[in-house]
Amino acid sequence: MWPSGVGSRQPCPRESALRRAAISGNINALPPHHVPTGRSVRVFICANPDDTEAERNALKEHVYPKLRDFCRENYGIEFQVRGRLCSHVSSRSRVPHLLLSPSPSCRPQGLVGEKYGSIRVPGEVESAEFEMILDAAVEAGLDTHILEEWYCRDENSVPPAYYLKPKAQMLKNYQNSTKNDKAWRNVSEEIKRIFRTAVLQLQEKGTMKSADANKFLCSALEDELDFALGKQTPAFLRKCVCYIRKISNFDRFAKLPEMTRYMDIVVSADRVMRNQEAYERLLKVRDEFIPTIVAASNLRVYSSVTHCDMKLGYSQEVESHYVEGLCKQFYEDMVDIIQATMQQNFDTETDPLYDEILQHLSLCKTYATLYKYKSETLDYVQEYLMPSKGSRMSPLVVYGGPCTGKTLLLSEVAKQAYTWLQKEMGPETDPVVIVRFIGSSQLSTDLRTLLQSICEQIAINYRCLIHFLPNKIQEMRELLINLLGESSFHRPLVIILDAMEQLSDADEARKLWWLPVHLPRTVRIVVSTLPNKHGILQKLRHLIHDETYYVELIQRDRKVCSQMLKQQLLGVKRKVTSGQQIYVNEALAKCTLPMFVNLIYREVVHWRSHKDVDDKSLCSTVHESIEQLFYSVENKLGQRFVFRALGYVTMAKAGLTEVELEDILSLDNIVLGDVIVPSYLKNPLRISYDLLAKLKEELEGYLVERQVRNVTLMVWANRHLHLIAQKLYLSNEEDVHQMHSLLAEYFLGAWSGGRKKIFTYDNNHFTSLNISHHKNPHHQQSHEKTSSDKYSYDRQTPEQPWVFQCNLLEPDIFFVNHRKMTELVYHLTRSGRTDDLMFGVIMNFSWLYTMIKIGQFDKAITDIDLAYTCSQEKELKFLATTLRSIKVKVLKNPASLSAELQQRLLPVVTSLPKLRHLLLECDKDGPKYCSIVPLHSSMDVTYSPERLPLCSSYIQIVEILPTLAPNIVLVALEDGSISTWDVESRQLLRQIDTARSVVLGIRLTTDEKYLVVATTKNTLLIYDNHKSCLLSEVEIKGSKHSGVAGGVAFINGFTLSTHHALAWLEASKDVSVIDLVYGWPLYQFHCWYEVTCVQCSPDGMYAFCGQYLNTTSVFHLGNGEKLSTVTSEFSGGFVKSILVLDTLNQMVMIDNEGSLSVWNTKEITNPKLMEDYDCRGDESEVVGIELSEDQRSILICKASSIEVLDTKVWKMLEKFKAKRSERFVAAVLSKNGQSIVASMENTSSIFVWRRDSGQCMASLIEISGAIVKLIKSAHHNLLLSVASSGVLSVWDIDIITAMSNIDKTGKKIQTLQLTGREDYVFTMDGSEAVHKWNFSTGFIETVFKHEGMVENCVLTSSGDLMVTSDDKSSQYIWQTNTGENIFRINGQRISQLLITHNDQFVVSLCEQNASRVWRLATGHKVCNILVSLQNALITTANTFLVGTSKNKLLAVSLWSGSVSKKFVCDDGITIVNFKLIPDCPDCAVFITSTETVFIWSVADESVCRRVQLPANFLKNLEDFQISPNGKLGIVSKGDENINVLDLHSGKLRLVHAAGIIWRQKLSRDGRYLVYVCFRNCDEDDEAGVVSNLIVMRLADGKSIGTCSLYKTPTFLSLSQRALNIIIGFEDGSIGTYTVVDRVDAALKIKIATSNSRQIVNNASQKVRPKCGNHSFKTVADCIWRESTEVFSRDSPINVSDSGEGESTTPTKKTELLQ
Secondary structure (H helix, E strand, O other): OOOOOOOOOOOOOOOOHHHHHHHHOOHHHOOOOOOOOOOEEEEEEEEOOOOOHHHHHHHHHHHHHHHHHHHHHHHOOEEEEEEOOOOOEEOOOOHHHHHOOOOOOEEEEEEEOOOOOOEOEEOEEEHHHHHHHHHHHHHOOOOOHHHHHHEEEEOOEOOOEEEEOOHHHHOOOOOOHHHHHHHHHHHHHHHHHHHHHHHHHHHHHOOOOHHHHHHHHOEHHHHHHHHHHOOOOHHHHOOOEEEEEEEEOOHHHOOOHHHHHOOOEEEEOOEEEEOHHHHHHHHHHHHHHHHHHHHHOOOEEEEEEEEOEOOOEOOHHHHHHHHHHHHHHHHHHHHHHHHHHOOOOOHHHHOHHHHHHHHHHHHHHHHHHOOOOOOHHHHHHHHHHOOOOOOOEOOEEEEOOOOOOHHHHHHHHHHHHHHHHHHHHOOOOOOEEEEEEOOOOHHHHOHHHHHHHHHHHHHHHOOOOOOOOOOOHHHHHHHHHHHHOOOOOOOOEEEEEEOHHHOOOHHHHHHOOOOOOOEOOOEEEEEEEOOOOOOHHHHHHHHOOOHHHEEEOOOOOHHHHHHHHHHHHHHOOEOOOHHHHHHHHHHHHHOOOHHHHHHHHHHHOOOOOOOOOOOOOOOOOHHHHHHHHHHHHHHHHOHHHHHHHHHHHHHOOOOEOHHHHHHHHHHOHHHHHHHOOHHHOOOOOOOOHHHHHHHHHHOOOOEEEEEEOOEEEEEEOOHHHHHHHHHHHOOOHHHHHHHHHHHHHHHHOOOEOOOEEEEEOOHHHHOOOOOOOOOOOOOOOOOOOOOOOEEEEEOOEOOOOOEEEOOOOOOOOEEEOHHHHHHHHHHHHHOOOHHHHHHHHHOOHHHHHHHHHOOOHHHHHHHHHHHHHHHOOHHHHHHHHHHHHOHHHHHHOHHHHHHHHHHHHHHHOOOOHHHHHHHHHHHHHHHHOOOEEEEEOOOOOOOOOEEEEOOOOHHHEEEEEEOOOOOEEEEEEOOOEEEEEEOOOOEEEEEEEOOOOOEEEEEEOOOOOEEEEEEOOOEEEEEEOOOOEEEEEEEOOOOOOOOOOOOOOOEEEEEEOOOEEEEEEOOOOEEEEEEOOOOEEEEEEEOOOOEEEEEEOOOOOEEEEEEEOOEEEEEEOOOOOEEEEEEOOOOOOEEEEEEEEOOOOEEEEEEOOOOEEEEEOOOOOOOEEEEEEOOOOOOOOEEEEEEOOOOOEEEEEEOOEEEEEEOOOOEEEEEEEOOOOOOEEEEEEOOOOOEEEEEEOOOOEEEEEEOOOOOEEEEEEOOOOOEEEEEEEOOOOEEEEEEOOOEEEEEEHHHHHHHHHOOOOOOOOOEEEEOOOOOEEEEEOOOOEEEEEEOOOOOEEEEEEOOOOEEEEEEOOOOOEEEEEEOOOEEEEEEOOOOEEEEEEEOOOOOEEEEOOOOOEEEEEOOOOOEEEEEOOOOOEEEEEOOOOEEEEEOOOOOEEEEEEOOEEEEEEOOOOOEEEEEEOOOOOOEEEEEEOOOOOOEEEEEEOOOEEEEEEOOOOEEEEEEEOOOOOOOOOOEEEEOOOOOEEEEEOOOOEEEEEEOOOOOEEEEEOOOEEEEEEEOOOOOEEEEEEEOOOOOOOOOOOOEEEEEEEOOOOEEEEEEEEOOOEEEEEEOOOOOEEEEEEOOOOEEEEEEOOOOOOOOOOOOOOOHHHHHHHOOOOOOOOOOEEEOOOOOOOEEEOOOOEEEOOOOOOOOOOOOOOHHHOOOHHHHHHO
16 A cells, blocks of 8 residues: 555554553553653652761761662662752641642652651741731730731732741841841741640640641651551552651750750650650550551551660661661662662663653643643634545644744644544544654654654554664655555544644655645644744645634633733632733733743732832743743742753653752862851762752743653743753853853763762852843852862762663663763764763764664764764764765664774774774773673774865866865966865865965975965065965065076975075075065075075075085075085985984985985084995986985885885885886885875875785775876874865875785685694695794794795694695694794605604604604604504593594504404495583594484494484585584584584584584583574675684573674684684685673683773783794605604704603604614
8 A cells, every 4th residue: 555664563462451541642642650660769868967867977988879889780760869948837738738739650658767857837828827827825924026017918819818028038147147046046936936835725725726726736757657648549659668767765865965966855844755755656656557557558657665774875877777777778668669669661662662752741731730721722723623425624733933832732632532532433443643843852853753653652552563764765755655644533643743844854754745635535644833933834835725724723812811810829729909000011011921921920910919010020021031030049049059950851852850950069069169068068969959949849830841751851941942042151251161160070970989079169160151241140159158178979870881780790781871871972063072082982882782772873973973073083984984884784783892893993993092992991881781802903094085076187177285174175277276175075165366376385394384385476475374364475586696597486495494485496506495484585595506495404594405416505594694515425416305314313315316425413513424325236217305204214206116224224124116017106104104105107096014924915006097196294194195187185194104014915715723822823824934923913933934835833732833834745843933943854745744742742644655653752653553444643641643434433542553443334324423521531423424323432342322413414414513522413414504413412403503614613611602604595685794703601501792793704722721813805804802701600801902992001012023934944854764863963952842841851862873
């Protein structure tokens, strides 16, 4: 019906009701407090603040951080602790109830001690009650003056009430906190005494009911326990715990002053005693109320009795003991409750669509609660939504200006739509409502992802299975239209799209071509937009012509708004006086937008009846009202606290959670300095949550909550609020930078894990706050005199891993730390913390792996590109290219990421050292997912340069200059234009037109301030390089005698120093010096001969002018004085180039033939000749000259050769000659000077040669054409090549020379031997050489050259001796450490060499003659073996040589050479393969051609076991492996199956491999099978994968590691000790790998050191060791005849291995004498 493609996920009966409700858009069916994803664990502590301080501090310091980690790691949710407000004033404030909201995530915990606590001062009392209490107090003879003074009547309360006046108003010098605290205590105690006496009296008389009296008589503890536990459901109470601490015989210690903290006391007649009335109320709560709750539910109550110290009472030691037990019990209880009530929910981790739906539903619920002002528009929309049986419909457009309530209206529509449709069409109707607030999430901003998510949601609801998603956006629209047709009257569809103007312009989304205009009868689409943004409304009018489909939200009638405002005030028992109403009406006359009305309500709800109001009390616009709201919040809560708190919320990319904001403010010293009193400084140092609760209450409805990925974020309710907050709180750049930096530190986890941050208590650090523009500045001067001492405090911020792991053994089960994912990169880039961005994020393996695992691969690449833009580090560019090349592979198998990265990064880490960090991360975290760890990679570096087409032909290019910025180049063309290009983006940044002058050349000063251009008009044009403006034009004039005969002399050349330009004409002896700053000529240098080149000293003091006849003159640039002139003895040519070696005080003159002379310039007026070097051997001209970075080498590139000279001894180090028909275009040195990069004439390749071996390591093809020019940029080690087609390519020399780090023999590796110590690898490649490789570095250290082609090679266990044989019938014994061929035997061609396990004897098997066993120490024969053996093996006891001979398996004695044991097959049956069992010294396993497996005891000559294989099983047998204990056999047949044979039971198990198996090896311990398989043909081969290396754990048949091989493997070997893998490749290179199995109980498999890791751990390990070449002996020491051997007289005395004692080794001379 349509291209199958979307929802692979269909609803099933097991899906939760909440999930089904969310996907169908039934908002009313979602939980009342949060949508399913907005989860957290909130714990509320109800406790008396006085007697539970130690308990609360201990829990805060030791238990809460552990519980927070537990929740994050096991459920991916936050853990919050909220305590009660420690206020002694009761009020109508909603803050206590906000703290104790009995939501599903709330877990109240009560701490009840021996103190009841005092009653609270009433904040507000109804007038009737207050006057009754006042009369009772007078009647009781109390002085009520203080009540009349502190309480004031407010007629705006409904009914009227008396309120407590603010302390700031009543107490003088309110800033003096110490005096006022004492004054307030006295006042409050007196007020409480009056209230208590009067209320008790009224209660006795019966005038006041007990319930009313209790408001004035109960303490905060009783009030909150009643609120938290009373009238709650049993399910809710199961999540509550009460801890009761009783102290026995406590009354007797009432006299001790310290005990007042723990009990209520009264002083009567100088006698201190316990307050019995308070104690009785405590017992009523503790022993009556709580047990009653327990009886009715499963409330947990722990009661402990503590015994006091006999002398000290409830001492600190006794308290500490109790607190320790409480902490332990509290943690266990909380974990138990969390586990019982929370479920591990991975839905939003694995289903991005579900997460997207929940995000929009959470916003919808929040906005719907803010829809207060109903209008007729809602009814109009409701009528539109009803399905019609008539013709098709069009979308409904709701439009209006900012703050007209479009979003709130559409939220209410989305909320009610489900109910409306069910009410209209019957309860069996099941509507689908899809809502998207465009721009509120990443997926809803881009058209492609928006349509995709809507299509997927429709498909799931209507059970449409779609197999693939369209790639083209037009096909996505067709898919949407087809899916709309799935709706029905039973399941009508409503789509609501808010804020269409927020769509990005990608795919021309704002042209609305994608919006379905004609809708099916059961589909309704409602959209909203601003009227004048991006022309959205105008385009809608072109699409939908019927005006009935447009609804404009306009300002409402003033009277209606006034009436609505009155109703809203009455709803909270408030009103305004008639005088105040006049000013309210005036404000409403100016604006009646819904948001403005709400802002007026927020202001007038706090007006007292006696408040003086004027025309300035209310603002006239929404903007001013919002600012006024913010100012009022600042005045209440403190300016700096509000500044930073709202600043952080505003600057966060997606908003902040409550816990995050609390953590971040606790890290902010500016906030702490403002809200924390110096005497309260203690660990952990954090702000009080009370401040945040008050902030949320003050901004309720404006600072709203939304759910994103399991967390509830605080965000601004609309964009208008965000813009004003940004203007007020983020206008100071210094503050913004500091705040971004602090947010970055928080999400990096910089201060987690107990790390302490310095707190400076100093008012001076507040000066950076830009608060001068505020209307109501609120300066607090209380801390000015405080000393600025520095202390360090733990702020208790959490760790910030990229993922929270539930089980370390199951690393793929995790919760993503989406908050870190979303925010960290954003804040690091904005705070300019490029190092943290690079090493904390981009070079972090865990980040990369997580991004790939959650389907954010492209986002990871975008972040890396962003980091590269910020830092210009070439490592990041290379990493992005690398990841793009392995995209297909890692998306298919994310676990292989570490191995893939290591393979590609190891070869370049010496050139790109900042990749070391990522390699270390791969070592640390990679084995969790992939057990294969590459140690040395021989993978060829794939690299393509940045290319920029400049013109149609290179002839038009005059000059190209690299700059300090790696991606910026200057290009001069012959048409006179000079362009500045960004090569990466291919953008033209600036262009200079030289007024149609033909450009001869361009130069930049070292600081790139000036650009100097030479023209054919013989002028130098001096430009300001950054502004591209002409500063001056200077004409270059020659002397009378200069010039070209019969023609015009042009500028021959020019150069720049720091402040001067030096230019000379053709055939001129004069050099003109121009001042760059002022642009005028200074003087001329007069030389002896025609000037050919000029070079200035690096310090800009001297100019060296090269001339004909190899002469150079030295001038002082400051005064123009000629200082000296020198001439080389090779005076036939001219000076081609001058090099100034400033570090050595030397000047080098190089002539046109390549000869050079070196002069000591220490005495500049009299240079001394140091060295003359004659290079006139070949007649080719010098093409280019380069001095190495360390000034130790000089490269001279001639047309036919390249020479490298050492500047210390002035001798030629290397010389590379071109073939006769080839010519060099240019050549440069690599950064370390070890490689040469060059290009040849008429070729389109760049070649890389290694200087030490002369080997061409790489040839990089330039696809743009033949290379005609190479330019090196010394700043960034870049190489610019110009092709004949006019294309500029920029190559990174570091990367292309990294290719020379890989050693290759040039021929495919045929066999490979590893020493017993596993430190060296010896390879044979079918040539005359054996190569010795260092296992740790991957470098070839020694080459052992033979006379003929090497056929066999064996090593002693230590690897110190090597025995080889070649096709020239020679055997060689080599000392591997020195490379010496210490013994040579001629005479017989050897088919197989073996060495006994004790390293004392060698077995040389021959096919033609008798085989021999001979002593390695002396070279003497032990015995002859006359039978012919194939594939022989030596038993571990060194007694037998076991091999096959036709249909026999023979065991030959190593001492006599005779056949001792044998197994003979029946006629016609052959032995196909056999192996010895390592753990059974004299047992062999062999397979016969009848497909039978035998286990044969060599010693007993008996068959121990026989296993019959299936018929035709051995048709294609390729390999056969046996486990060490002989229990398992592994058989491969060249197909995709691994055959595991149980040799005890005879059972055969098939394990499917990842491809056709090429080779397999069983590990020494028999636990792992390592195999290489070739790719299946149908797999994507974009990345050039040839085969795969796979490690399988035999215990469970699971592949624990996969690594791609990008070259054809030719040999596979495993080490005997650690599980190391060595692979030989077709190009003569080797790769080494190790296996680290994370399930291994010991976890002690050590990652072996390699080239990369040594470089990573030791920066100095960069120098490649020089490869030693050692040749064979030309004269044999011994010649074998048929049955004897003849030794030469000058043969060595001893060839003994160092491990063998000298006494047991007779010399050859003595043996010969015998």
